[in-house]
Amino acid sequence: MQQALGLIETKGLVGAIEAADAMAKAADVTIIKKEKITAALVTIHITGEVAAVRSALDAGAAAAQRVGQLVSVHIIPRPDDQLESIIYDNGNLATAGDSGKDAIEASTSDPSNDEAHPKDEEIFIEDKESSEPSDEATEEDTEDESEEDGPIEIPDLGTLSFEELEVMSVHKLRRLARGLAEFPIKGREISKANKQVLLEHFRTLK
Known part of the structure; x- marks a missing residue:
């Protein structure tokens, strides 16, 4: 794993969402996972360059403290590749990213979605005066x-x-x-x- 891994843990979902929003806006990082643990603990995982992750964590921690309870913040500059099996359900970051992309492509190409967004169809309304x-x-x-x-x-x-x-x-x-x-x-x-x-x-x- 070449990029840094950032972790921020809050108590309560509202604080976690606020922290995730602040981190995504503060630096060029990618939110890769939300993990909910017992006792209302929620951990947000982010990845990116070391400086970007550090800056994002600072912004996320401040945001979480404003609306909720911040539990912990941590950064791993260059995590070992073996951690990927723990962090990512699909094995690695590339797979996790691709799976999201595939899901988007599948949703846009799925024919069943046409039912929700039907194509424009020409509707011919017969003139009542001419038909009666x-x-x-x-x-x-x-x-x-x-x-x-x-x-x-x-x-x-x-x-x-x-x-x-x-x-x-x-x-x-x-x-x-x-x-x-x-x-x-x-x-x-x-x-x-x-x-x-x-x-x-x-x-x-x-």
């Missing part, structure tokens, strides 16, 4: 179907009261209007007219 037939078209189609069923007797307008006209359906009013030569509107205007418009025209004929 208008009331006028529906009424005209219904009227045409009714007329295909056979001729319907058209009563004499003179024998009908306005109250009788009001209770007629819009389709009957249209057929009655088409049967009157003197009706004010013709053809498709009759087909497009609603019941209120038709009744107003019938009122002018009464």
